[in-house]
Amino acid sequence: MPIVLQNLSYTYQPGTPYESPALHDVNLTIKSGQFVGLIGHTGSGKSTLIQHCNGLLFPMTGQVTVDDMAILPKSKELKEIRRKVGLVFQYPEHQLFEETVALDIAFGPKTLGLDQDEIQRRVRWAMKMVDLDYEKFKELSPFGLSGGEKRRVAIAGVLAMQPKYLILDEPCAGLDPKGREEILYQLKRLNEKGLAIILVSHSMDDVARLAQRLVVIDQGRIVYDDSVRQVFGKAKELAAMGLDVPEVMKLMMQLKEKGLAVHQDVLTIEEGQDEILRVLSHA
Amino acid sequence: MIEIKDLHYEYENKEALKGIDLTVPDGEFLVILGHNGSGKSTLAKHINGLLLPTAGRVIVNGLDSQKPEEFWPLRQQVGMVFQNPDNQLIATSVEEDTAFGPENLGVEPALIRRQVDEALAGVGMREYKDRAVHLLSGGQKQRVAIAGVMAMRPKVLVLDEPTAMLDPRGRREVMTAVQKLNKEDKITVIYITHMMEEAVAADRIVVMEEGKIVMTGNPQEVFNQVEELKELRLDVPMAVEMAHRLRQQGFALPLSVLTIEELVVALCR
Numbered sequence A: 001m002p003i004v005l006q007n008l009s010y011t012y013q014p015g016t017p018y019e020s021p022a023l024h025d026v027n028l029t030i031k032s033g034q035f036v037g038l039i040g041h042t043g044s045g046k047s048t049l050i051q052h053c054n055g056l057l058f059p060m061t062g063q064v065t066v067d068d069m070a071i072l073p074k075s076k077e078l079k080e081i082r083r084k085v086g087l088v089f090q091y092p093e094h095q096l097f098e099e100t101v102a103l104d105i106a107f108g109p110k111t112l113g114l115d116q117d118e119i120q121r122r123v124r125w126a127m128k129m130v131d132l133d134y135e136k137f138k139e140l141s142p143f144g145l146s147g148g149e150k151r152r153v154a155i156a157g158v159l160a161m162q163p164k165y166l167i168l169d170e171p172c173a174g175l176d177p178k179g180r181e182e183i184l185y186q187l188k189r190l191n192e193k194g195l196a197i198i199l200v201s202h203s204m205d206d207v208a209r210l211a212q213r214l215v216v217i218d219q220g221r222i223v224y225d226d227s228v229r230q231v232f233g234k235a236k237e238l239a240a241m242g243l244d245v246p247e248v249m250k251l252m253m254q255l256k257e258k259g260l261a262v263h264q265d266v267l268t269i270e271e272g273q274d275e276i277l278r279v280l281s282h283a
Numbered sequence B: 001m002i003e004i005k006d007l008h009y010e011y012e013n014k015e016a017l018k019g020i021d022l023t024v025p026d027g028e029f030l031v032i033l034g035h036n037g038s039g040k041s042t043l044a045k046h047i048n049g050l051l052l053p054t055a056g057r058v059i060v061n062g063l064d065s066q067k068p069e070e071f072w073p074l075r076q077q078v079g080m081v082f083q084n085p086d087n088q089l090i091a092t093s094v095e096e097d098t099a100f101g102p103e104n105l106g107v108e109p110a111l112i113r114r115q116v117d118e119a120l121a122g123v124g125m126r127e128y129k130d131r132a133v134h135l136l137s138g139g140q141k142q143r144v145a146i147a148g149v150m151a152m153r154p155k156v157l158v159l160d161e162p163t164a165m166l167d168p169r170g171r172r173e174v175m176t177a178v179q180k181l182n183k184e185d186k187i188t189v190i191y192i193t194h195m196m197e198e199a200v201a202a203d204r205i206v207v208m209e210e211g212k213i214v215m216t217g218n219p220q221e222v223f224n225q226v227e228e229l230k231e232l233r234l235d236v237p238m239a240v241e242m243a244h245r246l247r248q249q250g251f252a253l254p255l256s257v258l259t260i261e262e263l264v265v266a267l268c269r
Helices: A046-052 A078-084 A101-110 A116-129 A147-159 A177-192 A204-210 A228-232 A235-240 A247-257 A269-282 B040-047 B068-077 B094-104 B109-122 B138-150 B168-185 B219-223 B226-231 B238-248 B260-267
Strands: A003-012 A020-030 A035-039 A061-066 A085-088 A165-169 A196-200 A213-218 A221-227 B002-011 B014-024 B029-033 B055-060 B078-081 B156-160 B188-192 B204-209 B212-217
Touching: A003 A046, A020 A046, A020 A221, A035 A046, A035 A177, A035 A204, A046 A165, A046 A196, A078 A085, A085 A147, A101 A116, A101 A147, A116 A147, A116 A177, A147 A165, A147 A177, A165 A177, A177 A196, A177 A204, A196 A204, A204 A228, A204 A247, A213 A228, A221 A228, A228 A235, A247 A269, A247 B238, A247 B260, A269 B238, B002 B040, B014 B040, B014 B212, B029 B040, B040 B055, B040 B078, B040 B156, B040 B188, B068 B078, B078 B138, B094 B109, B094 B138, B109 B138, B109 B168, B138 B156, B138 B168, B156 B168, B168 B188, B204 B219, B212 B219, B219 B226, B226 B238, B238 B260
Parallel strands: A035 A196, A035 A213, A085 A165, A165 A196, B029 B188, B029 B204, B078 B156, B156 B188
Antiparallel strands: A003 A020, A003 A061, A213 A221, B002 B014, B002 B055, B204 B212
16 A cells, blocks of 8 residues: 555645745655655755655645545544654754653654553664664663764654654765765665655765665656666756766766766666676776 | 864863864865764864864964954954855845845945955855845855855855755755865865765865874875775765775776776776
């Protein structure tokens, strides 16, 4: 069962001088277990789109359903929808507030009316998922942790709700390369365990490595929705939208321009290395 | 010239900087790398007196941040730009926002006009001067933030991860603007980043770890220490990593390869 957005349009402040259309006739289906990358320049409509996926915004026209439950302002199922669709905002560590890491992560599950044992089980599980050692971190103040650790606590707080879909808005922004690697590795692992992931990112390299499917949004419209390789094949069109292709693909494109018979549709440095070796060892 | 001498900084009984010695000559483009928590931002905030040393000295063009009579003149020489442009813009139009700094310094109106025009032209935002700030793209906002600092005519520009929140076009716009200010207007630039591709543009790179400088050199010297950088939770640009891998497979590639263009030239010879 999927998240389905049908003919979705949304305008901010309609009927005022500040009226600005944000989404236009968006159709998108996210199936359970998928890993979808969502790219688009600042202001393209990405954030508006993801806020529709768990009922933070309601459709003005069109409709959104999560596992057949419609997102409507007065729906009794909103709580269930918001539990199923976890949303991790940019800089989620700004939302930490409890005295200890364990209490912060337990905050969400507590609102579900679960018993203590189940809450504790979920806190341990969520911390394990983001590689935070339970015994070492449970009693620490979240505010004394490093940037990367804080962010993992915040993500664990969302995971503790045991969502079926996890949407993350730039989860690696501002993290050092290792911190970035750690988060991306954890997302990959979560996806392998069956969690659907929608990764909003400005890093073409990150989505290239992880996503199976890539959705490109420009001026409130979905312009591409295809496999990652297919979408990054549109280098010129992406550049015109203020986007880009992965670094290693740029290398391949330039090698090809110089007459080297390399395939251009490589996504990772390993693939690129193999491709260069293949072509140059025959030369 | 910026002279940092045996700089120590403590807060909450933690030593965030443990003896930094660093001299930055006029006009240098210096990049600071280091993982989260290594002390980069703490160091940057000392350069314009947002933080004052627990021990040691920070001297910018002869002005000492710890002498009360030299503090404000020092701060006027060093402009800072941070990660999130939305936290740094205050007025409604681009022009008003850029004028905020010089207005507060009591600059006379005719001069403000000129400084604002020049600052906006310097980052390629002059034709946007009447636009509403909140309707700009991320890269445009960040360039307006830089213009707002440049309108105060600093000699040094300190940027703390200015592209972390931007899309690819925004990152290019900001990097191009900063490089232009450095090359054409001879502004000294201290640029903190986690994006290794940006660090390649530096004259010199300083790598921090645990409140100390652990590596320093030009991009070629620093980035060819691939294994050491990875141990410091850092990375190298894609072209350097690829060249490193190909060398291990027996290709003779020069160590000067830092960018995709350079790697293409080396491979297609």
